[in-house]
Amino acid sequence: MNGEVIFIDDEAAIRQAVQQWLELSGFSVRTCDSAAQALRLVDSRFAGVVVSDVRMPGVDGLDLLQQLVALDPELPVIMVTGHGDVPMAVQALRNGAYDFIEKPFTPDRLLESVRRAQDKRRLVCENRQLREQFQRKDRVESQLLGVSRAMDTLRRQVLELAGTSVNVLIHGETGSGKERVARCLHDFSPRAGKPFVALNCAAIPETIFESELFGHESGAFTGAQAKRIGRIEHADGGTLFLDEIESMPLAQQAKLLRVLQERTLERLGSNRSIQVDLRVISAVKPDLHDEVRAGRFREDLLYRLNVAELHIPPLRERREDIPLLFDHFAAEAAERHGREAPPLSPAELAQLLSHDWPGNVRELINAAERHALRLTRAPAGTAEDQSLAAQMEAFEAQCLHRALQQCRGNISEVMALLQLPRRTLNEKMQRHGLSRLDYLPDGAEDD
Structure with missing residues (x-):
C-alpha cells in the first residue's frame, strides 16, 4: 500500500469515483460524507492524508481544516474547491492546508498531490518515531540506534535472547558496540534489577587475573591485606560481561569452565564453595574456533559460552x-x-x-x-x-x-x-x- 487517504465529500458519486481512482493507484481509502465522521477517524497518530471538499452542509471544509491543524499541524490536508472558491482556497493554504485542487479535476492531478502529501507525511511520522525512541530509554531502539535492516535484525535477536538465561557470544569489530549490546541483553532481561559486571580480559595483567575474577581472602598472597569479592561473585544473580574473552589466560579458562559447570566458585586462599547464579555474555573480535585450533582457547569453554551468537555489523x-x-x-x-x-x-x-x-x-x-x-x-x-x-x-x-x-x-x-x-x-x-x-x-x- 502507498498509504492511507480519508476523503470527505457530501456527494456519493464523487466519493465513489475518487475511492476507485486512489485504490487503483495502491492507496487505502476511507470515505466520509461529513466532517464530523472524518474527525472520528483522525488523531495525532494518523499516518495518512486527508482530502476534503470545502463546501459541505454543517461543518464545512474550512472548519474541518481548522480542527485538523489544531490536532496535528503537520497533517497534510488537501482542499477541493469549486470554480469560484479560489480566494477561499488561498486563505486555506495560509491557514495550514497542504494543497488545493479546483473542480473539475483529473485523476492525475489528484494522485500527484496525494503522493507528494503522503511522502511528506511518511517522513514526519518516521522522524516522530525516531524522536520517541530516543526519548524512551526503556525501548531497545533508543539503545541500539539505526534504521538499517541489519540493526532491525540485531534488535529483534537481542529482545528474543534477553528473555532467556542462555550464555551469549557477541562477535564484532573494535568500537562496534559489543558492550552496549551486552548491556541491552541484561537491561531487557529478568536479571535487569541485579548487577551487570563488565571485565575487559585484555586489560587485566595475568598475575592478578585470578584474583580479579574469583576474589581472594585476606592473606591469600603477599599484599592481600583484606578480603576481596571477585567479579564473578559480584555478578551473582545478574550478568557477567567478559570483553575480549580471547585474551583470558588458559589457566583461568579452566577455572571459569568449572564455575559454569558447577555454579560454584572458591576465592583464592579459601576452601569454601560459594554458590553463584549468573549469565555470562562474552565478546570477541577473532574467530574463537581459530583460537581453539591454535591452542589458545579451550574448546569445551567455547561450547559453554557459545550457546547463542550475535553478530554486530561494522559501520561500513x-x-x-x-x-x-x-x-x-x-x-x-x-x-x-x-x-x-x-x-x-x-x-x-x-x-x-x-x-x-x-x-x-x-x-x-x-x-x-x-x-x-x-x-x-x-x-x-x-x-x-x-x-x-x-x-x-x-x-x-x-x-x-x-x-x-x-x-x-x-x-x-x-x-x-x-x-x-x-x-x-x-x-x-x-x-x-x-x-x-x-x-x-x-x-x-x-x-
Whole structure:
C-alpha cells in the first residue's frame, strides 16, 4: 500500500469515483460524507492524508481544516474547491492546508498531490518515531540506534535472547558496540534489577587475573591485606560481561569452565564453595574456533559460552545508519558542552558516507563530538584523498539506498521520487550493487 487517504465529500458519486481512482493507484481509502465522521477517524497518530471538499452542509471544509491543524499541524490536508472558491482556497493554504485542487479535476492531478502529501507525511511520522525512541530509554531502539535492516535484525535477536538465561557470544569489530549490546541483553532481561559486571580480559595483567575474577581472602598472597569479592561473585544473580574473552589466560579458562559447570566458585586462599547464579555474555573480535585450533582457547569453554551468537555489523556495512547516528551523537555532545551542533553540509555528509570507519561507532562518536565543537576535520583516508567523482559516487549510492528504503522496493515510486527513467535507475542500482529485493517488506514476494 502507498498509504492511507480519508476523503470527505457530501456527494456519493464523487466519493465513489475518487475511492476507485486512489485504490487503483495502491492507496487505502476511507470515505466520509461529513466532517464530523472524518474527525472520528483522525488523531495525532494518523499516518495518512486527508482530502476534503470545502463546501459541505454543517461543518464545512474550512472548519474541518481548522480542527485538523489544531490536532496535528503537520497533517497534510488537501482542499477541493469549486470554480469560484479560489480566494477561499488561498486563505486555506495560509491557514495550514497542504494543497488545493479546483473542480473539475483529473485523476492525475489528484494522485500527484496525494503522493507528494503522503511522502511528506511518511517522513514526519518516521522522524516522530525516531524522536520517541530516543526519548524512551526503556525501548531497545533508543539503545541500539539505526534504521538499517541489519540493526532491525540485531534488535529483534537481542529482545528474543534477553528473555532467556542462555550464555551469549557477541562477535564484532573494535568500537562496534559489543558492550552496549551486552548491556541491552541484561537491561531487557529478568536479571535487569541485579548487577551487570563488565571485565575487559585484555586489560587485566595475568598475575592478578585470578584474583580479579574469583576474589581472594585476606592473606591469600603477599599484599592481600583484606578480603576481596571477585567479579564473578559480584555478578551473582545478574550478568557477567567478559570483553575480549580471547585474551583470558588458559589457566583461568579452566577455572571459569568449572564455575559454569558447577555454579560454584572458591576465592583464592579459601576452601569454601560459594554458590553463584549468573549469565555470562562474552565478546570477541577473532574467530574463537581459530583460537581453539591454535591452542589458545579451550574448546569445551567455547561450547559453554557459545550457546547463542550475535553478530554486530561494522559501520561500513550499514552506511544508511551513519547520518542518524552522527546527528544523534553530535546533538548529545552539543548539549553536553552547552552548544548547538551546526548542520551537516552535503560535502560533509559525503565525507561521512565515503569513509570506511575502521573504528566503527566509537570513531563516529569522536567525529560527531569534534563536529559539535566545530573542530571538524576530514576522516583520514577519505574525502581529502578521494576525487570529486568518488565522493559523488558515494553520495549517489546513499541517495538511491534511502529512496529504495523509503519506497520499500517499489521501483515505480523510486522513479517518481528521484525523477529518473527506469533504464537509468536500473543501471545505477546495478553499478552500486543495490537490489530491490533487499528493500521489500518482510513477507512480501517479488513480482
